[in-house]
Amino acid sequence: MRRFDVIVVGGGGAGVAAAVAARRAGARVALLSKEPAGYGDTRIAEGAITYPGRSADDSPEVFLRDVMSAGEQLCDLDLVTTLARDAERGVHDLEDFGFLIRRDADGFISDQVANRSGGHSIARTVSGSGRGVHIGVSLRAACAREGVSVIEDCMAVRLLTADERVVGVQTYDLVMGEWQALHARTVILATGGTGWLYYPHTDCVRSTTGDGFALALEAGAELVEMEQVQFLPFGLTHPDSMMGIFCAEPGHAGPYGRLLDGEGSVVLEGLRNLNRAQVTRVMAQVMKEGRVGPHGGLFLDLRPNLEHPDGVAARKTIVKGGGFKGVRAAYGQQAYSWKEPLEVLPTAHYHMGGVRVDVDGRTNTPGLFAAGAVQGGVHGGNRLGSVALTEIFVFGRRAGEAAAREALGPCHGANNESTPQSPSIFPGRTGRFRPIQLVRRLQKVMWEHAGPLRDENGIGAGLRELDLLEEDYADISIGPAKRCNPEMRDALELQLMLLTARAILASALERRESRGAHLRADFPDRGPQPYRTVTRLDDQRRLNVTQDRIRA
Amino acid sequence: MKMTIARFDPETGEESRYETFDLPELDRATVLQGLMYVYDNVDSTLGFSFNCRYKNCGLCGLTIDGRPHLACLTPLVDGTVVEPLHNLPVLRDLIIDRRDLFAALRTLTAFIPEPADSNCDAVIHEPAERAVYMQCVECLVCMASCPEYQHGDSAFAGPMVFVKLMQLHLDPRDAANRREQARQLGVEICLECAGCACPSNIPIRKGAIAGLLATDNR
Incomplete structure (x- = not known):
């Protein structure tokens, strides 16, 4: 049995920011990661981060207003206030880890190097060479420099609790095939989002199986707004190997970019000034009416830009920044040159909802913290471009500091540490279903019934499909290999995916209105009073979703 | 089309053996897609690594027809042979120890x-x-x-x-x-x-x- 002060679950940006902060506060810190550390969604991000203050008319207050207005009344004001206030320090932390933000000729991060990401009222987004991979490298470097105990190829399967307090993590070593109980005074979840629940309709990495949402529920923590899944409007549609991969942002459409339906009629103009939710909303409606292209998508038509000097200039800037590279590989040179329309489909990108936390990442379960994409409340119904990295560094650090303070503070009693349950999932298990078959079925259910456009019948069908999947899960087979058994990983992830998927569907059922990224065909309008959807497990381990009024 | 994959089992420690799989014709298939096809449809004991599916994460490096490259960027052709990256310790099948x-x-x-x-x-x-x-x-x-x-x-x-x-x-x-x-x-x-x-x-x-x-x- 190994002991730490703080255990961080997840090796992406939020996890590393939390681990480094806890380490600097004097704690013994372990960081668990299913992949090598630094290999989460952060690594494949555009590498753009945003913070107020590049221009004179920007300030934390203006930044706060942008985030709040995009969130359609679902943002938590305390969290957003903290985000706006700490944003600059978060960017400083990123550079301190090793990333280098591109500067102007005089060596300053000035308004000259700032871009305006989608939905922001002001140019305040900065980037650096190497984009996300440079951040991934910096995250690994920071762990090494600060002496974080990094445990790679390791999955958190369950949180250990004693007297309703989290006291550690039951882990499974994916390489050696061994179970272990790691004990700590506090645990931070930083497991990222739910993109992989929608594969192939996602641009997220394979590890984003939403583990943390399920781990939190099982430990008694509450989740908010689990129905708020952000779909980027423009994902690629073909070839199959590139389905769901990032194609473009609305902001990449240039001044004259427009959206056509499958028959070539214009359905939306002025794309550049719309946020992700606004564009996806229109696309979902047209797709529902069946006016789609050969691969089920709509057409992003950028050709009109080529008839105007400012359109041509916009393309040059975007392409120079590395945009549309995936388009060239998937659709060829003509499409890359904007000379033919690009077939696009919404693709799961980010989870706005998540674990309910205070400004220090504290959940309602003692000893448990959460930060990054797994936390809820910051973005409400819609996340603006480039704010995810800001969120990671702001709330990762805060959770790390608070978790370390609590771990190093007075003892909380909990001496009766729970013993790990004996696992029902093990190599050599016999049954009728291979885990990957069930994983693919779950992903299909989520895209069809918890995708960009939902309705009561579909959600109900999705929940019944999950019931069947759970029955079938009791009858899975796993190959006999102990070391590096991929079916063990599938099976353990699937167990958590089933609960996380249920939380998304159950919240989607409860929100009988269209708000933010949650679109209901049967309730197309926004309701009069904003409320939170709060998800928890009751004493009988049933999911329970309630509405919490939001104070105006 | 056919794809041949090196298999290695650390628990027997025996030399790698080569196993050939039949795949349907896929539109501009990549080696990674071929591996995922085999995993999903034929043999889910196959060990291989990937994370982002398209050129950003760096986890799907393999030896493909004798030359190292990223599986997500390499076209799959009939008769492609894949092995783990050379010069590095192998954990299982195509997975190297990082x-x-x-x-x-x-x-x-x-x-x-x-x-x-x-x-x-x-x-x-x-x-x-x-x-x-x-x-x-x-x-x-x-x-x-x-x-x-x-x-x-x-x-x-x-x-x-x-x-x-x-x-x-x-x-x-x-x-x-x-x-x-x-x-x-x-x-x-x-x-x-x-x-x-x-x-x-x-x-x-x-x-x-x-x-x-x-x-x-x-």
Whole structure:
């Protein structure tokens, strides 16, 4: 049995920011990661981060207003206030880890190097060479420099609790095939989002199986707004190997970019000034009416830009920044040159909802913290471009500091540490279903019934499909290999995916209105009073979703 | 079409065997897609690594028809043979052991020193040439294509390490003498060789290694 002060679950940006902060506060810190550390969604991000203050008319207050207005009344004001206030320090932390933000000729991060990401009222987004991979490298470097105990190829399967307090993590070593109980005074979840629940309709990495949402529920923590899944409007549609991969942002459409339906009629103009939710909303409606292209998508038509000097200039800037590279590989040179329309489909990108936390990442379960994409409340119904990295560094650090303070503070009693349950999932298990078959079925259910456009019948069908999947899960087979058994990983992830998927569907059922990224065909309008959807497990381990009024 | 995959079981320790699978014709299929097809439809005991599906994460490096490359960027053709990356320890089938790499970051001090009082207003001039080295996704293709590198050889660190040292050498905030460090790690062995390949088109020999071997003041 190994002991730490703080255990961080997840090796992406939020996890590393939390681990480094806890380490600097004097704690013994372990960081668990299913992949090598630094290999989460952060690594494949555009590498753009945003913070107020590049221009004179920007300030934390203006930044706060942008985030709040995009969130359609679902943002938590305390969290957003903290985000706006700490944003600059978060960017400083990123550079301190090793990333280098591109500067102007005089060596300053000035308004000259700032871009305006989608939905922001002001140019305040900065980037650096190497984009996300440079951040991934910096995250690994920071762990090494600060002496974080990094445990790679390791999955958190369950949180250990004693007297309703989290006291550690039951882990499974994916390489050696061994179970272990790691004990700590506090645990931070930083497991990222739910993109992989929608594969192939996602641009997220394979590890984003939403583990943390399920781990939190099982430990008694509450989740908010689990129905708020952000779909980027423009994902690629073909070839199959590139389905769901990032194609473009609305902001990449240039001044004259427009959206056509499958028959070539214009359905939306002025794309550049719309946020992700606004564009996806229109696309979902047209797709529902069946006016789609050969691969089920709509057409992003950028050709009109080529008839105007400012359109041509916009393309040059975007392409120079590395945009549309995936388009060239998937659709060829003509499409890359904007000379033919690009077939696009919404693709799961980010989870706005998540674990309910205070400004220090504290959940309602003692000893448990959460930060990054797994936390809820910051973005409400819609996340603006480039704010995810800001969120990671702001709330990762805060959770790390608070978790370390609590771990190093007075003892909380909990001496009766729970013993790990004996696992029902093990190599050599016999049954009728291979885990990957069930994983693919779950992903299909989520895209069809918890995708960009939902309705009561579909959600109900999705929940019944999950019931069947759970029955079938009791009858899975796993190959006999102990070391590096991929079916063990599938099976353990699937167990958590089933609960996380249920939380998304159950919240989607409860929100009988269209708000933010949650679109209901049967309730197309926004309701009069904003409320939170709060998800928890009751004493009988049933999911329970309630509405919490939001104070105006 | 057919795809042949090297299988290795650490629990028997026997030599790799080769297994051939029949795949349907797929539109512009990639090697990664072929592996996922086999995994989903035929044999889900097959071990291979990937994460992002398209060129950003660096986890799907493989030996494909004898040459190392990223599986997500390599077209699948009839008769393709895939093996794990050479020169590196194999955990199972196509999975190589990456766990030493994190520990190596500490040994190499592959990080900038903690700045005493830096902030976003710090004036920094990043050399323009650094950008090309920041494209490294750490896929280990260069290590697998290197005629000299062997995992565990302490006299020669291998090309990826030299790319990392070049990244740091060109970072104005870094304080260590990365050229001296590179010499101690055997960079001079690369003088007569340009055998390393890079899917991100980083000029490893002519850029990174030449820069570390140079004696100018840059």
